Amino acid sequence: MIVRIMGEGQVELADSHVAELNTLDDLLLTEMERGDGPGFRGTLHALLHRVRELGTPLPDDSLEPSELILPSPDADLEEVRAMLGDDGLIPG
Template identity: 65%
Template sequence: MIVRIMGEGQVRLADSHLARLNEFDDALSAAVERGDEASFRLTLHALLDAVHEQGEPLPDDALEPSELILPARGSTIDDVRAMLSQSEEGLFPG
């Protein structure tokens, strides 16, 4: 699966990593719902770090369709709340 991190590029990620990333997604959604800025920031960074660690970055000149789009590291809680409102599943499906 190809994941785009806004402002950072694309990463190829094996489906086998989705269960672990869904844990971060659930924690991020909960932090957004509570309005917990500190937890939100820590969880967003942990999620993006995990995607980078578990994925393979695509070259900058590669332009493949992204199956998932993740917020930028500097996104606000309101930015992510807006992204989450567009899906009932969070940022990751499942």
């Protein structure tokens, strides 16, 4: 799967990592619902860190269709809320 982190670029990520990332996504959604700004910020950074760590960066001149788009690390609660689907940021 191709994942884009807004403002950073794209990484290729094995589908086998989606379950682990969904755990962080669920926590992020819970923190957003509670209005837990510090928790939200920490979990967003942890989610993006895992995507970077598990994924393989695509070359900067590559532009593949992204199957998943994640917010930038400095996105606020409202920006992320606008990106959410029924399943959070990561479907599944």
